[in-house]
Amino acid sequence: xxxxxxxxxxxxxxLLSAILMTTSLAACSSNNNEKNAQSPSSSASPxxxxxxxxxxxxxxxxxxxxxxxxxxxxxxxxDWAVWRWIKDATNIEIKQELQTGPESLPLAISSGDMPDLMxxxxxxxxxxxxxxxxxxxxxxxxxxPNVKKYLEERPTVAQRMTSPGGEMYHIINDGGGAGxxxxxxxxxxxxxxxxxxxxxxWDELYExxxxxxxxxxxxxxxxxxxxxxxxRSFAPAFGIYPWFYEEPGTGKMKFxxxxxxxxxxxxxxxxxxxxxxxxxxxxxxDYKAWTQFMTTNKSFxxxxxxxxxxxxxxxxxxxxxxxxxxxxxGAGDKPYLAKANFEEYGFAVSSTTKNLDAxxxxxxxxxxDEGSDLLSWGKEGESYEMVDGKRKLLPxxxxxxxxxxxxxxxxxxxxxxxxxxxxxSLSNENERYAYAEAEKYQFPTMNITPPLTxxxxxxxxxIEEQVxxxxxxxxxxxxxxxxxxxxWDAFLAELDKMGAQKLLxxxxxxxxxxxxxxx
Amino acid sequence: xxxxxxxxxxxxxxxxxxLAPTMIFYIMFRYVPMFGITISFMDYNLFKGIAGSxxxxxxxxxxxxxxxxxxxxIKNTVLLGFYKLLFGFPAPIVLALxxxxxxxxxxxxxxxxxxxxxxxxxxxxxxxxxxxxxxxxTGWLNHALQxxxxxxxxxxxxxxWFRTIFVSxxxxxxxxxxxxxxxxxxxxxxxxxxxxxxxxxxxxxxQIWHVTLPGLATxxxxxxLMQVGQILEISFEKVFLLSNAATYDTxxxxxxxxxxxxxxxxxxxxxxxxxxxxxxxxxxxxxxxNRISRRFSETSLW
Numbered sequence: 001x002x003x004x005x006x007x008x009x010x011x012x013x014x015l016l017s018a019i020l021m022t023t024s025l026a027a028c029s030s031n032n033n034e035k036n037a038q039s040p041s042s043s044a045s046p047x048x049x050x051x052x053x054x055x056x057x058x059x060x061x062x063x064x065x066x067x068x069x070x071x072x073x074x075x076x077x078x079d080w081a082v083w084r085w086i087k088d089a090t091n092i093e094i095k096q097e098l099q100t101g102p103e104s105l106p107l108a109i110s111s112g113d114m115p116d117l118m119x120x121x122x123x124x125x126x127x128x129x130x131x132x133x134x135x136x137x138x139x140x141x142x143x144x145p146n147v148k149k150y151l152e153e154r155p156t157v158a159q160r161m162t163s164p165g166g167e168m169y170h171i172i173n174d175g176g177g178a179g180x181x182x183x184x185x186x187x188x189x190x191x192x193x194x195x196x197x198x199x200x201x202w203d204e205l206y207e208x209x210x211x212x213x214x215x216x217x218x219x220x221x222x223x224x225x226x227x228x229x230x231x232r233s234f235a236p237a238f239g240i241y242p243w244f245y246e247e248p249g250t251g252k253m254k255f256x257x258x259x260x261x262x263x264x265x266x267x268x269x270x271x272x273x274x275x276x277x278x279x280x281x282x283x284x285x286d287y288k289a290w291t292q293f294m295t296t297n298k299s300f301x302x303x304x305x306x307x308x309x310x311x312x313x314x315x316x317x318x319x320x321x322x323x324x325x326x327x328x329x330g331a332g333d334k335p336y337l338a339k340a341n342f343e344e345y346g347f348a349v350s351s352t353t354k355n356l357d358a359x360x361x362x363x364x365x366x367x368x369d370e371g372s373d374l375l376s377w378g379k380e381g382e383s384y385e386m387v388d389g390k391r392k393l394l395p396x397x398x399x400x401x402x403x404x405x406x407x408x409x410x411x412x413x414x415x416x417x418x419x420x421x422x423x424x425s426l427s428n429e430n431e432r433y434a435y436a437e438a439e440k441y442q443f444p445t446m447n448i449t450p451p452l453t454x455x456x457x458x459x460x461x462x463i464e465e466q467v468x469x470x471x472x473x474x475x476x477x478x479x480x481x482x483x484x485x486x487x488w489d490a491f492l493a494e495l496d497k498m499g500a501q502k503l504l505x506x507x508x509x510x511x512x513x514x515x516x517x518x519x
Numbered sequence: 520x521x522x523x524x525x526x527x528x529x530x531x532x533x534x535x536x537x538l539a540p541t542m543i544f545y546i547m548f549r550y551v552p553m554f555g556i557t558i559s560f561m562d563y564n565l566f567k568g569i570a571g572s573x574x575x576x577x578x579x580x581x582x583x584x585x586x587x588x589x590x591x592x593i594k595n596t597v598l599l600g601f602y603k604l605l606f607g608f609p610a611p612i613v614l615a616l617x618x619x620x621x622x623x624x625x626x627x628x629x630x631x632x633x634x635x636x637x638x639x640x641x642x643x644x645x646x647x648x649x650x651x652x653x654x655x656x657t658g659w660l661n662h663a664l665q666x667x668x669x670x671x672x673x674x675x676x677x678x679x680w681f682r683t684i685f686v687s688x689x690x691x692x693x694x695x696x697x698x699x700x701x702x703x704x705x706x707x708x709x710x711x712x713x714x715x716x717x718x719x720x721x722x723x724x725x726q727i728w729h730v731t732l733p734g735l736a737t738x739x740x741x742x743x744l745m746q747v748g749q750i751l752e753i754s755f756e757k758v759f760l761l762s763n764a765a766t767y768d769t770x771x772x773x774x775x776x777x778x779x780x781x782x783x784x785x786x787x788x789x790x791x792x793x794x795x796x797x798x799x800x801x802x803x804x805x806x807x808x809n810r811i812s813r814r815f816s817e818t819s820l821w
Contacts, residue, residue, distance in 0.1 A: 103782045110565055110787065127785050132566030220656060228764045280655040280673045283763040292657075351566065465780050466588055469767060476765035480676060498587075 062358030063093045065115035067108055068413040070098045072287060073311065073401060080408025081382060085374055090365050092358050096413060109133045114350035116359050119412050120170050121344050122160060126451050129169025134348040135356075138168040143360050146368035147171060150417060159518050161346060164453045164510070166517075171363055172346035175372070175418035176410060181306040181340040181438040182233040184325040190300050202237065202268050202330040205301070209277040212300055220279040222272060223299035225290040227283045228472045231265070232338055233303055236443040238265050239332030242471075244507050248444035251515065253507045255500055257471055261331040263488055268330070269479045283476060291315070294322075301325070306438060310399055310431050324434035327441050336443040344448075345412060366416030375409060376419035383407060384422070393426060400426045450510040460506050463499035470498060559792035579792035588776070596772040596797075599758075600750035602686045608746055610690045611697030612739060616727055618698065619705050634695025646760035649688055650675065675761065678768040685761065685770075689754075700742065701735060708734035740818035748805035751797050773797055 070076050076098060083094050097115055099105065108114055109128055120134075128134060141148045151158040154174055161172045191198065194215060199205040205222070212221035224230045231242040238261040240254070247254040256262055272278050279285065279293065293299040294312050297320070309322050316322070329335040349359045365371040377384055377391055383403075384391045393403075400423040403409040410418055424432065452460070474491050477483040483491075522530060554569075559579055561572040583589050614634065621627040637645070653674040655661050661671040674680045712730045721729060755774040762770035773793060781790020805820070813819040 103778070106782050106785050109785075112565075131564050131785075280671070281650075281675065283765050284650055284654075284675050289654075289657075298656075461784055461786065462582065462586060462780070465784065466586065469588070469771070469779075472764035473767040476676070476763070480673070480765055482677070482765075 059091045059361060060358075061091045061093070062355050062361075063095060064117055064355055064358055064362060065095045065097055066413050067097045067099060067105070067115040067118040068411075069119065071411070073307075074404035074408075074411055076411070077408065080411075080414070081378065081406075082375060082408035082411075082414045085379060086362075086365070086414070089371070089374060090361060092362050092365075094362075094413070112352075114352055116350055116353040116355050117362065117413075118348045118350065119345055120348045122170070122172070122346070122448070122451070125161070125169040125346070125348055126163060127457070129163065129167065129348070130454050132351055134169040135351050135353075136167040136169060137171060137349065137363075138162075138166060140360055143357075144364040144367075146364045146371075150174075150367040155518070156342075159514065160342075160448070162517075163451050164513055164517075170346040170348040171367065171416070173343040173416055173418065175343070176415060176420060177341040177343045178420060178435055178438070179305070179307055179410075180343070181337060181435075182303060183306050183309075183337055183434060183438050184301065184303050184327055185309050185322045185434070186302075186325045187300040187320060188323040189319050189321045190297075198325055199328045200326070200335075201328050202265075205328045206268065206271060206277070209272065209301065210275065213275070213277055216297070219298050219300070220276065220293065221299060222278045222301045223285075223290060223293045224278065224282065224303045225285045225287065227285075228475055230303065231262075231475065232447060234265055234269075234330070235262060236336035236338050237327045238262065238330035239334075239336070241338070241443070241447045243447070244449050244503065245447050246445045246450075246511060251511070253450075253504055253511050255504050257475075257495065258492055258500070263485075264331050266475060266478050266488075267485055270481055270485065273479050274481055306431075306434055307401065309434055310428070311401060313430070314399065321430075323430060324437050326437065335441060337438060337441045339443040339446050341439070341442060342446060347416070363416070366414075368417075372417040372419055375415050377422050378407060378409060383409075391422070393422060397426060399428075400424070400431070402426070449507050450514045452506065452510050456506050456510065460499070460503055464503055467495055467498050467500050467503060470495060556791060556795050558788050559795050561788060563788040563791075565787070575788075579789045580796065582789065583793055583796065588771075591768070592771055592773055592776050595769055596751055596753065596774075598769075599682060599685060599753050599772060602682055603689055603753070604746055604750055606686055607690050607693065608743060610694045612701055612735070614694050615698040615701035615705060616731060618702060619731065620723065620727070631695065631698075634698070636695070637692045638696040640692070642754060642756040643760065645688065645692060646757060649684065649761060653684070676763065676765040678766045678770070681762070681766045681769040685758065689757075701738060704735050704738040705731060736816075737818050740812055740816060741820065744805065744808055744812060744820050747808045748801055750804060751801050 068076075076096060078096070083096070087093050097108075105118065105120065105124055106128075108118070114133065118134075120128075125134060129136070137144075137147075141151075151171075157172050157174050158168075161168055161170055163169060186198065190196075190212070194211070196208055196211060197204070199208045209221040213219060224233075226233070235242045235256060238259075240256040240259045240261055242256045242262060244253055244255055246252070269278075273280070273282075279299075281289075290302075290304075291312070294302060295315050306324075309324065313322050327335040327337050347363060349356070349363070353359055366375060380386065380391075382394075383397070384393045386392070397403055397406065403423055403426070404411050408414050410420075410423060424435065427435070474483065474494075478485060478488070478491070528535065557569060558572070560576060561569070561574050562578075563569070563572045618627055618630060621630070640648075652658050652660050655671045655673045660674075665671055672680070674684060708731065712734070713726055716726050716730050751773070753772060753774065755778065758770060758772055759775055759778065762775065777790045777793050780786055781793070809819050809821065
């Protein structure tokens with residue numbers, strides 16, 4: 001490990017020197033800014049209408065470094081049109097830097113050379129914000145009239161990004177949440193061929209999977225690839241989330257693992273595992289392996305991000321076809337999918353940024369109506385054309401993912417307030433059906449924990465790590481049949497002993513405070 | 520005539536110049552970062568820095584030892600390191616001895632090249648190769664097992680298999696590379712010794728036992744001492760890539776724990792405390808084995 005650290009240090013040093021070079025270049029241009037800078041409020045003109053910005057002098061040029069995640073489904077390209085559009089509109093050049101894993105953000109912060117903007121999750125914002133890594137943006141709302149308006153129109157978004165003390169260490173996106181839906185889908189051609197009914201309960205899911213296994217002995221009819229994390233998507237069909245969340249209707253925090261229905265879910269999965277109804281290597285499967293199962297007639301039912309239905313369909317051949325499937329009921333009175341029509345990604349501004357004005361201007365732009373329109377539709381002639389007074393995307397963009405892959409639209413960092421209309425206009429009927437159906441099964445509350453204060457966090461951080469690890473390891477073993485289900489109560493008692501109850505109480509305090517604050 | 524210090528420096532200036540890059544490297548990357556360990560004694564805040572963060576003494580060390588998981592994690596780390604040493608250390612020696620006995624140069628070269636290769640593979644590649652070979656649904660190893668009538672084994676999801684898989688793949692990766700130094704040492708053995716042994720009627724095995732092995736003893740001892748010091752330095756990447764929730768019982772080691780709690784959760788002080796503790800244990804191991812080695816033979820690191 002020590003060796004490792006050194007390697008990382010050396011690596012970050014080379015990175016640092018590379019970065020230093022770019023920043024010194026950037027600094028040159030931003031120094032120019034400051035010399036003839038006007039007051040920040042007047043330079044924030046992109047908020048105005050197009051005609052207004054034509055008359056006002058264009059804002060000073062700036063270069064911002066932006067740290068984002070990356071996706072295999074739309075590999076980042078430096079010449080994505082979306083960055084050019086942003087430059088044209090705001091005179092800000094975005095230099096995208098990529099995360100290589102969950103450790104990239106902490107490393108970027110601790111390297112002492114943070115990018116100007118970082119895309120972060122609420123947990124990151126609450127962790128590093130109070131330490132001083134990110135600016136408290138609530139103090140700058142006056143400079144960002146569009147962000148202010150954006151938040152006033154969306155009180156629940158504002159609530160989620162506000163720390164217990166009222167600080168805002170990041171701005172959370174909105175509009176694109178539907179793509180986060182994780183839904184069930186199935187091979188309707190195979191089902192039709194063998195006249196199988198679409199399962200509506202987990203019992204039927206089990207029976208159907210067995211029939212499919214009998215028909216295709218070397219198949220694994222059901223496949224999912226997020227390991228233990230998939231429990232988050234399964235559990236709502238049993239009326240719960242697996243971790244800590246606000247119970248619908250009661251205003252109380254709840255620990256889902258302790259609910260008897262969670263045990264039912266694990267029992268089902270254990271049964272599936274024993275009979276080979278899902279791949280035995282479900283814990284170590286990556287996207288590629290999952291794709292193989294889906295495209296080689298090895299699996300017929302799956303649960304995945306909603307966009308994958310069409311991504312897979314475009315790879316399937318010979319009449320093979322995937323279709324949305326309503327969540328089968330596991331327990332309770334109504335089957336649910338995890339609530340997904342909200343976004344978790346947002347932007348934080350580095351506390352050490354030398355381009356504060358530009359960073360604020362950038363945020364103000366992407367959360368403005370004008371920015372939202374540009375980033376969701378692009379430019380006439382480049383991404384869309386006018387047909388009968390209505391916008392229509394150019395014919396070379398055939399499926400929604402093309403907008404991401406080719407133009408960079410709706411990718412992390414290039415979107416704030418998304419308008420998915422353009423993307424949906426490329427969807428075929430099958431996908432539109434999936435989006436419309438998914439809306440009907442949203443769990444009433446979000447699978448998130450309320451923000452904790454620093455003291456609360458340091459009091460429970462180790463407990464939470466321990467409880468989480470024990471939960472993951474134990475559930476894996478229950479499903480794999482290494483621990484018999486008769487040990488379930490002992491497992492719950494163990495979690496309790498580790499401090500699950502204390503975590504629950506802490507989150508309850510946090511939830512009560514959140515509710516009191518937002519009244 | 521004795522030269523003054525300045526005179527010596529002047530005389531050896533070329534050598535000193537040659538030494539300089541290494542010295543600078545060690546100072547910059549090995550000694551300067553050591554001051555970082557002070558953060559393990561404070562509630563380190565990145566933005567207040569070392570000067571501004573409050574001193575908390577042994578708080579994080581106590582926290583680690585009060586954590587009930589600590590025992591398991593330490594045990595996993597030590598066992599993994601121990602098995603790696605137990606099986607991984609002799610492997611290159613055996614390979615070198617065998618290669619040494621091979622008569623056909625062509626065959627020898629071929630074996631050597633093949634055995635070096637895995638050393639140059641990235642750990643990520645090795646891990647995904649292991650993933651593919653051992654998969655119970657698509658891996659060829661399980662298909663082979665099944666065709667012979669055995670049940671498929673879910674290798675990567677059974678805690679009992681983790682250490683075996685880790686250590687054997689580690690050997691596969693390192694054995695060829697590790698044998699180079701022993702092969703080099705073998706060439707330094709005086710051929711006359713072999714001739715004398717043959718005269719006395721020693722066969723091949725006797726020659727290995729009485730000539731080659733004693734000739735290698737010093738190298739083996741030094742290598743052993745160096746590896747003891749690294750016993751706890753287990754490749755984080757590989758463990759991280761091969762482990763999953765089902766194997767935490769045997770696969771959660773100190774570095775994966777530090778990654779989760781120190782890096783992902785941003786508890787830099789806590790992570791540093793655990794790491795320093797590891798360093799102390801590593802040093803103690805080297806010190807003790809060096810003492811032992813010095814007592815029983817003339818070989819030692821210092």
